[in-house]
Amino acid sequence: MLRAHAVADVRAAEHALAAGLPSGELMRRAARGLADALDHVPAGEVLVMLVGPGDNGGDALYAATHLLDGGVRVDLCLLDPDKAHAAGLDAALAAGAQVVDAPSQQRHCLDALFGIGARPGLSGRAAEWAEWIAGTRPRTVAVDVPSGVDVDGATLPTSVHVTADATVTFGTYKNALLVGPAAGAAGWGDASIAQLVDIGLGPHLPQASVEAIEASDGHLLVETFAWLREPASQKYSRGVVGIAAGSSQYAGAAHLCVAGALTGMAGMVRFVGDAELSRRVVDRAPEVVAGRGRVQAWVVGPGGGDDAEQQLTAALDDGVAVVVDASALQHLPDSFDVPALLTPHAGELADMLGTRRDAIEAEPLRHATAAAERWGATVLLKGARTLVATPGRTTRVNLTGSPWLGTAGSGDVLAGLAGSLLASGADPHDAGSIAAFLHGAASVRANRGGPVTASAVAQALPATLAAFHDGELDDVRDWRR
Numbered sequence: 001m002l003r004a005h006a007v008a009d010v011r012a013a014e015h016a017l018a019a020g021l022p023s024g025e026l027m028r029r030a031a032r033g034l035a036d037a038l039d040h041v042p043a044g045e046v047l048v049m050l051v052g053p054g055d056n057g058g059d060a061l062y063a064a065t066h067l068l069d070g071g072v073r074v075d076l077c078l079l080d081p082d083k084a085h086a087a088g089l090d091a092a093l094a095a096g097a098q099v100v101d102a103p104s105q106q107r108h109c110l111d112a113l114f115g116i117g118a119r120p121g122l123s124g125r126a127a128e129w130a131e132w133i134a135g136t137r138p139r140t141v142a143v144d145v146p147s148g149v150d151v152d153g154a155t156l157p158t159s160v161h162v163t164a165d166a167t168v169t170f171g172t173y174k175n176a177l178l179v180g181p182a183a184g185a186a187g188w189g190d191a192s193i194a195q196l197v198d199i200g201l202g203p204h205l206p207q208a209s210v211e212a213i214e215a216s217d218g219h220l221l222v223e224t225f226a227w228l229r230e231p232a233s234q235k236y237s238r239g240v241v242g243i244a245a246g247s248s249q250y251a252g253a254a255h256l257c258v259a260g261a262l263t264g265m266a267g268m269v270r271f272v273g274d275a276e277l278s279r280r281v282v283d284r285a286p287e288v289v290a291g292r293g294r295v296q297a298w299v300v301g302p303g304g305g306d307d308a309e310q311q312l313t314a315a316l317d318d319g320v321a322v323v324v325d326a327s328a329l330q331h332l333p334d335s336f337d338v339p340a341l342l343t344p345h346a347g348e349l350a351d352m353l354g355t356r357r358d359a360i361e362a363e364p365l366r367h368a369t370a371a372a373e374r375w376g377a378t379v380l381l382k383g384a385r386t387l388v389a390t391p392g393r394t395t396r397v398n399l400t401g402s403p404w405l406g407t408a409g410s411g412d413v414l415a416g417l418a419g420s421l422l423a424s425g426a427d428p429h430d431a432g433s434i435a436a437f438l439h440g441a442a443s444v445r446a447n448r449g450g451p452v453t454a455s456a457v458a459q460a461l462p463a464t465l466a467a468f469h470d471g472e473l474d475d476v477r478d479w480r481r
């Protein structure tokens with residue numbers, strides 16, 4: 001599991017760790033790791049460092065000494081020369097760095113304006129330099145976080161901020177490096193995730209503020225699904241998922257939701273809908289059982305018609321866990337008596353909360369968390385970095401997938417898959433986050449670097465699940481710029 005921590009927790013951990021170390025040791029570790037991460041800058045090239053007034057700038061100045069030793073030339077732009085880290089500046093100048101007024105032609109840039117001490121937003125020369133990066137596009141690495149973002153809120157409070165090609169962070173990830181829209185400014189090139197330099201904080205860090213499932217977390221499956229630990233299983237021990245999806249207008253949603261459910265962990269899929277749709281679903285997927293009956297979880301809403309409200313009421317009356325998607329989200333009860341996973345996209349969450357879609361997109365973390373609290377349920381907010389928020393649990397962000405996954409019907413597959421995980425024993429938080437992880441990974445495996453259909457994602461899911469279980473998943477994200 002990849003973990004991010006809140007700024008206050010990082011600071012407390014740094015204090016605790018620093019207390020047992022020689023003065024300046026943490027910054028030395030950070031600077032060494034930063035210099036190592038800049039090994040793409042060839043000897044003889046000029047790297048311009050944008051140096052702010054705090055320890056973020058100090059990291060860069062000490063890193064400069066290592067780079068200069070290796071033959072890289074370093075220009076320093078000091079935001080406030082009187083406030084630059086004094087010992088770091090002396091060391092950098094002694095090693096051969098030169099101070100310049102402003103960045104100009106340099107093809108490599110280090111953003112060390114502000115780190116976790118940043119107030120969101122940039123002004124004055126810091127804003128001018130961020131605009132120089134945007135206009136000139138040097139290869140830019142941000143130190144700890146890109147300057148100008150809201151580190152804990154993971155937002156971009158103004159349009160003026162540094163957009164880096166990569167970020168090198170220290171001790172632990174920060175929310176802004178994993179969660180959109182801020183993570184977009186940290187550089188989600190192919191490597192996608194900031195490079196983490198271990199400075200020894202681990203033992204001092206509390207519970208994460210945000211976490212992300214990784215390809216190496218296949219053990220989660222065995223931990224989550226008790227029947228996987230049994231020597232033998234049968235369909236009922238694996239769980240039965242009921243699907244109430246599709247309508248005469250959106251018949252495809254029924255097929256895709258069922259396809260998602262059939263790829264998952266449940267032992268059996270039931271389908272309820274009108275007679276004609278049920279016949280078509282069973283024709284296409286003969287393993288599906290049509291009609292009501294005992295289930296361990298319901299999926300209600302994908303492609304649902306006018307009867308979505310009635311379907312949701314019937315599902316809730318069953319007293320089992322429920323995935324509420326698409327049209328059923330318009331009929332939410334005031335609170336849930338059963339474990340519930342709500343799966344809106346930004347527009348649907350905006351309707352749920354009585355706000356605008358762009359407000360959700362600007363602050364997805366805050367709104368997903370607020371909705372989870374409001375309904376006492378798990379909220380899976382779909383997007384480039386899907387969030388799964390549950391009261392009392394660490395919010396999960398999904399890092400798998402590619403822009404190609406934004407395709408008609410992919411949400412129907414996701415809802416079906418999540419329902420099958422729910423029926424098979426996962427709680428809504430695990431069901432939603434594991435489903436989002438597998439769904440994104442399957443889309444990349446189905447056609448790396450190119451378009452996928454929702455059907456192709458569903459087809460790729462069983463092998464993706466097997467590879468995850470066996471610890472054999474390769475890289476599962478494809479967010480090239």
Ligand SMILES: NC(=O)C1=CN([C@@H]2O[C@H](COP(=O)(O)OP(=O)(O)OC[C@H]3O[C@@H](n4cnc5c(N)ncnc54)[C@H](O)[C@@H]3O)[C@@H](O)[C@H]2O)[C@@H](O)CC1
Nearest residue numbers: 014026027030053054055056114115116117118119121144
């Ligand atoms: N504390 C530690 O033990 C370690 C800290 N490290 C580095 O130190 C950084 C944190 O250093 P600081 O606490 O000094 O904070 P920063 O370096 O982020 O900067 C804080 C300073 O910038 C000013 N400032 C913040 N936002 C501004 C804005 N938007 N416009 C204008 N001025 C602004 C503040 O008034 C303050 O003077 C980390 O991000 C990391 O890079 C690393 O060296 C690892 C160890």
